Each structure stands twice: as C-alpha cells, then as structure tokens.
Amino acid sequence: MDEKENIIISLQHVKKAFEGTTVVEDFNLDVKKGQFVTILGPSGCGKTTTLRMIAGFETPTSGQILLNGEDISMLPPHKRPVNTVFQHYALFPHLDVYDNVAFGLKMKKVPVTVTNRKGEKVTKMKHLSAKLIDEKVSHALAIVDLDEMEDRDVKTLSGGQQQRVAIARAIVNEPQVLLLDEPLSALDHKMRKDMQLELKDMHKKLGITFFYVTHDQEEALTMSDVIVIMKDGIVQQAGTPEEIYNEPVNAFVADFIGESNIYNGTMVGKKKARFIGGVWECVDDFPLNEKVDIVVRPEDVMMKKPGKGTVDGKIVSKIFKGVHYEFIVKVGKNEVLCRDTKDHEVGSEVSISVDPENIQIMHKELTVNQYTDAYINNNNQVVIGEDAFDCDITQLIPGSFVDADGYLVDRRDGKRYDFKDADVIAEIGLDQIDISDDLSSGQSQGTIIEMVWIGDHYQYIIRTDDEEDFVANSPYTWNENDTVSVSVKPEDIKLRLKKGLDEYVVE
Amino acid sequence: MVKTMNPGEKLARFNKKQKTKSVLQKVLAQCFIWIVLLVMYVPILVLIAYSFTTATNIGTWTGFSFDLYVRFFTIADKDAVEIWTALGNTLIIALTSSLISIILGTCGAIGTFYSKKRWKGIIENVTQIPVVNAEIVIAMSLTIMFVFVQTYIFGGANIFGFWTLIAGHVVLSLPFVYLSVKPKLQQMDPALYEAALDLGCNQRQALMRSVVPEIMPGIASGFLLSVTLSLDDFIVTAFTRGAGLLSGDKTIETLSTLVQAKIKKGPIPTEMRVLTALIFVVVLLIVVAITIYNNRKKGPKIRRGRGTK
Ligand SMILES: Nc1ncnc2c1ncn2[C@@H]1O[C@H](COP(=O)(O)OP(=O)(O)OP(=O)(O)O)[C@@H](O)[C@H]1O
Ligand SMILES: [Mg+2]
Numbered sequence: 168m169d170e171k172e173n174i175i176i177s178l179q180h181v182k183k184a185f186e187g188t189t190v191v192e193d194f195n196l197d198v199k200k201g202q203f204v205t206i207l208g209p210s211g212c213g214k215t216t217t218l219r220m221i222a223g224f225e226t227p228t229s230g231q232i233l234l235n236g237e238d239i240s241m242l243p244p245h246k247r248p249v250n251t252v253f254q255h256y257a258l259f260p261h262l263d264v265y266d267n268v269a270f271g272l273k274m275k276k277v278p279v280t281v282t283n284r285k286g287e288k289v290t291k292m293k294h295l296s297a298k299l300i301d302e303k304v305s306h307a308l309a310i311v312d313l314d315e316m317e318d319r320d321v322k323t324l325s326g327g328q329q330q331r332v333a334i335a336r337a338i339v340n341e342p343q344v345l346l347l348d349e350p351l352s353a354l355d356h357k358m359r360k361d362m363q364l365e366l367k368d369m370h371k372k373l374g375i376t377f378f379y380v381t382h383d384q385e386e387a388l389t390m391s392d393v394i395v396i397m398k399d400g401i402v403q404q405a406g407t408p409e410e411i412y413n414e415p416v417n418a419f420v421a422d423f424i425g426e427s428n429i430y431n432g433t434m435v436g437k438k439k440a441r442f443i444g445g446v447w448e449c450v451d452d453f454p455l456n457e458k459v460d461i462v463v464r465p466e467d468v469m470m471k472k473p474g475k476g477t478v479d480g481k482i483v484s485k486i487f488k489g490v491h492y493e494f495i496v497k498v499g500k501n502e503v504l505c506r507d508t509k510d511h512e513v514g515s516e517v518s519i520s521v522d523p524e525n526i527q528i529m530h531k532e533l534t535v536n537q538y539t540d541a542y543i544n545n546n547n548q549v550v551i552g553e554d555a556f557d558c559d560i561t562q563l564i565p566g567s568f569v570d571a572d573g574y575l576v577d578r579r580d581g582k583r584y585d586f587k588d589a590d591v592i593a594e595i596g597l598d599q600i601d602i603s604d605d606l607s608s609g610q611s612q613g614t615i616i617e618m619v620w621i622g623d624h625y626q627y628i629i630r631t632d633d634e635e636d637f638v639a640n641s642p643y644t645w646n647e648n649d650t651v652s653v654s655v656k657p658e659d660i661k662l663r664l665k666k667g668l669d670e671y672v673v674e
Numbered sequence: 675m676v677k678t679m680n681p682g683e684k685l686a687r688f689n690k691k692q693k694t695k696s697v698l699q700k701v702l703a704q705c706f707i708w709i710v711l712l713v714m715y716v717p718i719l720v721l722i723a724y725s726f727t728t729a730t731n732i733g734t735w736t737g738f739s740f741d742l743y744v745r746f747f748t749i750a751d752k753d754a755v756e757i758w759t760a761l762g763n764t765l766i767i768a769l770t771s772s773l774i775s776i777i778l779g780t781c782g783a784i785g786t787f788y789s790k791k792r793w794k795g796i797i798e799n800v801t802q803i804p805v806v807n808a809e810i811v812i813a814m815s816l817t818i819m820f821v822f823v824q825t826y827i828f829g830g831a832n833i834f835g836f837w838t839l840i841a842g843h844v845v846l847s848l849p850f851v852y853l854s855v856k857p858k859l860q861q862m863d864p865a866l867y868e869a870a871l872d873l874g875c876n877q878r879q880a881l882m883r884s885v886v887p888e889i890m891p892g893i894a895s896g897f898l899l900s901v902t903l904s905l906d907d908f909i910v911t912a913f914t915r916g917a918g919l920l921s922g923d924k925t926i927e928t929l930s931t932l933v934q935a936k937i938k939k940g941p942i943p944t945e946m947r948v949l950t951a952l953i954f955v956v957v958l959l960i961v962v963a964i965t966i967y968n969n970r971k972k973g974p975k976i977r978r979g980r981g982t983k
Contacts (some may be wrong), residue, residue: 224868244871245880251872257865260889265977270883274874296980318975340873 173378174236175200176221176344181230181240183216185398192400194230198344198393203370203377207423208397214380215254217397218346221250221378225251234343245274250337252347255353256329258321264332265317268307271340272300307339310369327358334369344376351386363390384424388412396420417529421462428468428504430463431539432528433636440528441634443501445478447521451528456617458638460529465493467525468505476518485513488636499542500590512639536600536638541593541662543586547573549593549660552635554611558593558660560586564668574673583673590665599659600639602627602651609652613637615645629653716952725951729940746948753943760932761949764905767836767928771843772900776893778844779851784885787859788867804849813913818840822912834914839926840915843904850903851896858892859885890954 174197182193191213198204206214219225221232223244232240239247240292250271258267276292283289294664295303308314311331316324316370321332330350337345350366351359367390370377388408395405396419404416415421418429432442432451439446442461453459473479480498487493492510496503496517505517511517538551547569548555561567563586566578574583606612613631625644629637629651637653664671720732725743727884729736743750788799804812816838824833866888871881886893915926927935929949936942 220870222872224871243876244868245874245876249872251869253865253869255863255865257863257869259866259884259887261890263975265975270870271873274879299979301977301979336873402784 168644170237173199175234176378177233177236178217178221179231179233181214181217181220181227181232181666183220183225183475184228188398191220191227194380194402196395196405198376198487198509198654201374201376202392203379203390204393204395205379205381205391206395206397207381207384207387209423210382212397214382214397215348218251218348218378218380222346223247244384245417248343249346250340250342250344251348251602252330252333252337252350253420254348256333258332260320260322262321263317264308264313264319264321264324265304267321267332268317268335269300270336272303275340285347303339307335307416310338311335314671326354327362330354330362334366338369338375342375346378346380348380349382351381352383359386368389384438388424396423398423405434415462415527415529416496418460418462418531421460421527421529426465426504428461428463428502429465430461430501431531431537432459433457434459434528436569438523440526443478443503444499447477447526448523449526449528450523451526453528453530458531458533458636460531462527462529463503463521465504465526467505467521467543468503468509469520469522470494470496470505470507470509471518473516473518476520479516479518482513482515482517485511500542533597533638534598535661536595536636538593538595540637541591543591545563545573545587547586549591549662551593552611552631552633554631554633554635556593556610556655556660557657558662559657560662562662563664576596584668584671585673586671589671592663592665594663595637595655595659597626597638597640599655600637600638601654602629602643602645603654604649604651606650606652609654611635611637611654612650612652615649615651616645618647620643700871705706721947722951722954725947728944730944741950743925746945748944751945752946756863756927756932757929757943757945759927760927763926764928764930767839767843767911768901768904768928771840771904772847772897774840774844775847775851775900776897779896780846780855780886780889780893782848783852783855783859783889784881787856801849801852804845805853809833809846809907809909812845813842813910816845816910817913839911843900843907843908846907846910847900847903850899854896855892855901858889862888908934 176196176198178194178196179472181191182189183191191495194217196204206217206358208214216225220227220240222248223242227240230240231238231436235247261269263272272295275295277295278290279293280288280290300333304317305314308317311332311334313328313335316328321329324332330353333350347366351362354362363386366377380385380392391408393405394408394411396403396411398419404411405419406414411420411424414426415424421427422429430442432440434455434457435441435446436455438449438452440449440453440459440461441447469476478498480496480503482494483497483502484495485492488506491508494505494507494511496519498519505519541549541551543560544550544555546555547558549558549560550556560575561569564575564577564584567575567584568578568600570576570583574585576583601609603609611631613629613635615627616630616636617628619626622642623641624642627639627641627645629639631637631653639653724732724735726738726740727736728739728741746754746757748754770783782797782801786794789797820833820838820841824830863884866884867880870884871877875883911926911928911931912934914926915931925931933942933946936946
C-alpha cells in the first residue's frame with residue numbers, strides 16, 4: 168500500500184507507433200517519488216519518444232501513463248505538472264535570462280479566494296503576483312549560479328550557461344517530474360563532468376523526480392538511482408546501476424554497460440559451460456547443451472602462471488591505464504580483455520581463470536549458428552572448427568570477383584584484396600544445414616547429441632570431433648548418437664570480417 | 675624546368691595580388707555607389723527643387739515661391755482636393771490590404787512550416803508562382819473571377835468596389851509576406867513552440883509568445899513590402915477598383931490611377947510635385963527614426979515586483 172502511494176509516475180504497456188512502425192513497445196515502469204531515473208540506449212531506440220509521451224508532445228498509441236495514479240496520457244502538455252529541459256535548450260531568444268526563467272510563472276494561474284461586491288466568497292484563477300514571481304526567479308537563478316547574469320541576452324551566453332538557464336526555467340515551476348533529454352550532449356567533456364555533479368546535487372536538494380535520457384553509459388551509472396536500458400523500442404532491463412552492471416539480463420545490456428568479454432557458449436554439464444576452448448565452473452544452472460551467452464567483466468579475469476588456470480593464452484597487447492594495466496590475451500582465436508595491477512610482458516604465456524560467480528550466463532535466443540572464430544584458408548574456403556566449407560567470399564565486397572591469383576578484386580576501384588587467414592564471423596541458418604547418413608557427402612561430420620521436436624520438425628544439435636556444434640532443423644528422423652554428415656551450400660554461409668577491409672589490401 | 679619560389683616570395687606575390695584585387699574592388703564599389711546615388715537621388719532633388727516654383731514645365735525656373743505648397747493645403751483648390759482624396763484612398767487601401775496580407779501570410783507560413791512534407795512542397799510552389807508571374811495576368815484573372823462571382827453568385831449586381839480592390843492587393847502582396855516570414859521560421863529552433871507549451875501555454879498562447887516574436891522581423895518586412903507594393907500599384911488597381919471610396923465618385927482613384935488619368939489629359943498637376951516631395955521627406959524621416967530607435971542605448975531594466983535593493 169505504502170509502496171503504491173510513493174509511485175509518482177507509472178508507464179503501463181505504453182506503445183507508440185508512427186505510421187505503422189512501432190518505436191516504443193510495451194514500456195512498463197514505475198518510478199518512485201524523488202528518484203533519478205535514466206533511460207539509456209543506442210541512438211534511435213525510442214528514448215526521446217518515451218520522454219515526449221510523458222511531457223505530452225506525443226500521445227501513446229496504446230497504454231497508459233499514470234501520474235499519482237491518474238491517467239494523464241491524453242492531457243495536453245500545459246496541463247501536466249511536468250517540465251522539460253530540451254536537448255538544444257530551446258531558450259526564447261527574444262527574452263533575456265530573467266524573462267526566460269519567468270516565462271512559466273507568468274503563464275501560471277492559481278486559485279485565489281476573494282470576496283466579491285455582494286460579500287460572497289468566490290475562487291478566481293489569478294496570475295501570480297509580480298513580487299512572488301521575482302522571488303522565485305531570483306531563487307532559481309541562484310540555484311544554477313546565474314544570479315549575476317539575469318539581464319544578459321540568452322544569445323550571448325556560453326553553452327554551459329544556456330544549459331543552466333534551461334534548467335532554471337524548468338525547475339522554477341516546481342514540477343513534480345523534471346524531464347531531461349540528453350541535456351549535456353552539447354557540452355565539452357570537462358563541462359559535462361561538472362554539470363553531472365551539479366545536476367545530481369540539484370536533484371538531492373530539490374527532491375524532484377528526474378527523468379533523464381542519455382546514451383552515455385558512464386553518465387547513467389554515475390547519476391542514476393534506476394537505469395532503464397532500451398533497445399529497438401523495447402526495455403531490456405530496469406534496475407539499479409549495480410544490478411545492471413553485475414547482473415545483466417542479456418548480452419546487449421552487458422555490452423552496453425561497462426566493458427565486457429562476451430562469448431558464445433554451450434552448457435556441457437551441471438553448472439558447467441564451455442567457451443573459448445575451456446570448460447568453466449559456473450553458478451547458473453541451465454539445461455544441458457543449451458546455447459548461452461557468456462559475459463565476463465575484464466576486472467574479474469585473473470591472470471596466472473601458464474597451466475594454473477582454466478585456459479592458456481598469450482598476451483598480445485598492453486595499455487597502461489593509470490591504476491591498472493589492460494591486457495588483451497589471445498586464447499585460440501578468441502580475445503580476452505583483462506585488467507591487472509601487475510605488469511606482464513607482451514608476448515608472454517599466461518593462464519586465465521575466473522571465479523564461478525563472476526561468469527554471467529544468459530539464455531540465448533537461437534536463430535542462426537554463429538561461428539565467431541572462423542577464418543578463410545588458402546583456397547578461399549571458410550574454416551569452421553577444423554573443417555573447410557566452400558563459400559562465396561565475394562559477399563565481403565559487393566560487386567567484386569575472384570581473379571586468377573585467388574585475390575578478390577573490387578570492380579569499382581580495381582583494388583585487390585587477399586583474405587587468406589582473415590578472421591571472420593560465419594553465420595549459417597538453422598534451415599540451411601543438410602544432414603545426411605552418407606558420411607562422404609558433407610563437409611563435416613559429427614554425432615547427434617540432442618534432438619527436440621518443435622511443432623513440425625526436429626531440431627538437432629550435431630557435435631563434431633573438434634567440439635563445434637551445428638544446430639539444424641530437419642523434418643527427417645535420426646536418433647541420438649547417430650553419426651551424420653553436415654553440408655551447407657556455399658551461398659548459405661554468411662561472412663563478416665572481424666577487422667576493417669583496409670587490412671587486406673594487396674599493394 | 676619548374677621555377678620554384680621560396681615561401682617569402684610566394685607570400686609577397688600573394689599579398690600584391692590581393693592588394694591589386696582589393697583596389698579594383700574598391701573602385702568598382704565606389705563607382706556603383708555613385709551611379710546609384712546619381713540615378714536615384716538626383717531626380718528626386720530636382721523634383722523637390724521644382725516644388726518651390728510655380729513653373730508648369732520642369733526645366734524653366736520662374737522664381738522661388740511657396741505658392742504650390744499654399745495651393746496644396748488650400749481646401750478650395752480643385753486639384754489639391756483630388757490629390758488629397760487619392761492619397762487618402764491609397765493609404766487606406768495600402769494599410770488594409772497589408773494588414774490582411776500579413777495575417778494570412780503569417781498564418782500560412784506557420785501552417786506550412788509545421789505541416790507534413792508533401793504539403794509543404796506543394797504550397798511552397800503554389801505561393802511562389804505569383805511572385806514571378808506578370809502582374810497583368812493576376813489582374814486579368816482576378817477580374818474574370820470577380821465577373822464570374824458577380825454573375826453567378828450576386829445575380830449580376832455590381833460587386834466591383836473597395837473589397838474587390840483589397841482582394842486584388844492582398845493577392846498581389848501575399849506571396850511576398852510568405853517569402854519574408856518563411857526564412858525567419860527556418861532560422862527558428864522548432865522546439866521553441868514545444869518549450870512554450872511545456873511552460874504552461876495553450877496552443878494559441880504558445881504561438882503568440884514563442885513563434886510570433888521570433889518571426890516578427892519577417893512579418894514587419896513583409897508588411898513594409900506589402901505597403902510599398904500596394905502604394906504604387908496601378909494595373910491590379912485599375913482592373914479591380916469600383917466606386918470611389920472617399921469621394922463617392924464613380925471609381926476609386928488612387929495616386930497612381932490619378933496621375934495616369936491626368937497625364938492622358940495634359941501636364942501633371944503642379945501640386946503633385948509638392949506631394950511627392952513631401953512623401954520623400956516623410957519616408958526619409960521614418961528611416962532616420964528607425965535607425966535612431968535601433969541604435970538607442972538600452973537603459974537599465976525595470977523588473978516589476980522588485981523593491982529597491
Ligand atoms: N515524428 C516521428 N515520425 C516518424 N518517426 C519518428 C518520429 N519521431 C521519431 N521517430 C522514429 O522513432 C525512432 C526513435 O526515435 P527517438 O527520437 O525516440 O530515438 P532516441 O532514442 O531518442 O535516439 P537519439 O539517441 O538519437 O536521440 C527513430 O527511428 C525515429 O526515426
Ligand atoms: Mg533522442
């Protein structure tokens with residue numbers, strides 16, 4: 168009960184579509200009074216649209232926005248006790264600093280009880296008195312440290328000063344919720360850091376609920392009580408900065424917040440996952456053979472003497488970061504980002520281990536087979552595991568062809584590329600893998616380790632001798648532990664380069 | 675062999691080139707200014723000079739006198755009365771039509787600015803055609819339209835008069851208002867309108883308090899353009915005018931139609947010289963006043979609601 172009363176704003180199944188394209192999908196969030204809420208997400212994910220719906224500039228296609236329990240989704244902006252700080256400030260150029268800040272107060276009408284000629288008491292809506300407005304404006308300008316500048320033309324102010332005017336203009340109205348749409352994005356780095364602290368301070372002092380939009384994860388982590396991470400209009404995760412950092416619900420969130428190592432993995436036993444060529448103890452229990460995303464934060468990776476950890480690798484780079492060093496350790500074809508306060512030589516062999524509770528395992532929606540450590544061999548074939556598959560490497564450069572020497576030639580500028588040993592990410596659709604009993608007919612072979620009936624077909628997992636898995640759909644029936652061959656048509660293998668094209672130009 | 679220059683030499687040459695170029699530019703600019711002044715202001719000065727003599731023909735000086743001014747301000751003088759009436763008509767028409775034009779033009783510009791892309795393009799093109807269109811086409815087509823309206827809606831009763839004339843002038847100046855307001859809208863931060871809504875304005879207040887002040891210079895220059903266009907318009911006036919406005923004559927006479935009518939019969943009435951000289955002086959005073967107003971020093975701001983500190 169008490170909990171409920173504390174909720175100032177509540178978005179319930181809010182959806183917004185523009186001409187058929189959905190921009191925000193099923194947005195649910197309860198915000199408690201006085202919280203600092205940040206919406207974080209990549210460009211175009213619908214952050215501004217969400218904010219504009221709360222401000223009243225857009226109406227939700229469906230769903231409700233409740234303010235103190237009342238539905239305000241259809242209320243026009245001027246009737247909402249909510250104010251916005253716009254990304255590019257939107258100060259009125261024809262007014263000076265003082266009048267910009269006083270703008271909202273001059274519009275405001277408050278009920279006043281007066282006695283009319285007949286001696287009856289009536290309530291009238293009246294503008295605020297000039298004296299009261301002056302007091303409030305002076306106070307707001309003092310909060311943002313601009314009391315000396317009230318007579319200045321807003322056009323003559325610096326970016327940071329304009330930002331402060333915009334904030335003063337909003338908070339002077341004493342809104343219940345303050346909306347801020349990337350308010351610091353136009354400021355330089357130093358200024359931004361200062362303003363972050365000031366905003367946080369102001370939030371504490373004013374006790375207003377802040378609704379903040381940014382695509383800067385650091386800003387979100389340092390300022391917020393609650394972070395909402397969005398992607399393509401869908402909320403991925405909402406929680407405190409610690410929750411989001413330590414327990415990301417999926418690889419997207421992990422990647423977006425902080426630095427992380429993200430790998431494809433497979434569950435190979437009870438609380439055992441295999442990735443980057445090793446089998447790791449973990450604390451999450453997932454079904455056997457399930458494909459999972461693995462996240463390991465760089466600071467949780469421990470570097471040990473060769474043979475002492477779970478997998479061995481070689482240090483390929485080192486950057487000094489002040490308090491610690493940052494290393495990239497190559498383990499097979501994978502790279503592991505790690506931090507250590509101790510120095511290690513580039514080129515030296517190390518072993519890596521991670522405490523089980525620091526390995527985040529997340530369920531993965533399986534739509535394609537993805538092989539992140541594939542490479543191209545001398546015959547322009549792609550090697551997955553240890554097996555070579557014919558493929559169409561001209562897809563790496565649109566409109567190119569392979570010349571007599573095996574180089575790829577770009578028709579547009581005639582540049583030649585050599586992709587031998589190039590690291591690629593190969594993707595094969597589940598429906599594009601043919602399974603056959605004829606072991607000589609495929610490019611690879613393996614044992615069926617799992618099969619599931621999905622509606623009208625089976626989904627098989629075929630594991631090769633070199634521990635690579637192929638997940639394939641097929642209407643035909645095999646049994647577990649059958650040995651089968653796997654074949655894929657060259658045009659069905661999608662390739663992506665890991666490095667830039669420039670790496671492979673032949674002079 | 676390629677001749678190489680050291681950097682210093684290069685710089686010197688470059689500077690010299692710049693110098694010769696700037697001298698040439700200066701001369702050209704000066705020539706231009708003087709020619710413009712000569713062509714534009716000498717005739718006016720001559721005119722002013724001849725408003726101080728009674729000679730009927732310009733070119734013969736019959737001695738300095740204030741006679742023309744006296745006559746111009748004499749109520750009994752027939753020519754003077756005609757001119758005053760025409761002047762009154764002209765001003766009423768110019769101000770009324772300009773006022774209507776800036777209201778319609780500003781609304782149109784704001785409307786298209788906030789409307790969908792597809793409509794924007796169409797409206798833009800439609801409004802630009804009258805700007806390049808020959809005035810005679812506008813005049814003729816308007817007349818034909820009015821005749822149609824007269825025949826089919828008013829049952830043949832004459833509708834030509836003050837309001838058809840106003841409509842004609844509005845059509846003439848509307849595109850210019852639109853064109854002078856539009857760039858101001860484009861320079862404006864489109865979020866201003868939303869900012870005003872956010873701060874408690876309803877839609878109408880938000881327009882009046884955030885958008886209109888921003889585009890005021892555009893509206894003002896649109897107004898001045900309309901007034902100027904209307905003041906000396908002849909063709910559209912001639913085609914769309916009807917019964918006299920101030921005089922009760924058969925047709926409305928404006929300055930331009932009056933002058934035209936007079937020239938047909940004989941020399942321009944001498945009082946006209948006085949009028950044009952006076953108009954010039956008035957315009958000059960207005961320009962000077964605006965300049966002074968714009969350059970005035972701003973005094974300390976007065977904040978209502980603040981006691982003395
Ligand atoms: N009025 C509109 N009409 C059509 N599409 C729109 C409209 N407003 C936004 N969109 C689309 O909705 C999507 C989300 O836009 P939004 O502005 O909310 O993104 P954002 O998360 O704020 O991105 P950014 O970080 O770049 O500001 C974008 O694909 C955008 O093109
Ligand atoms: Mg945005």
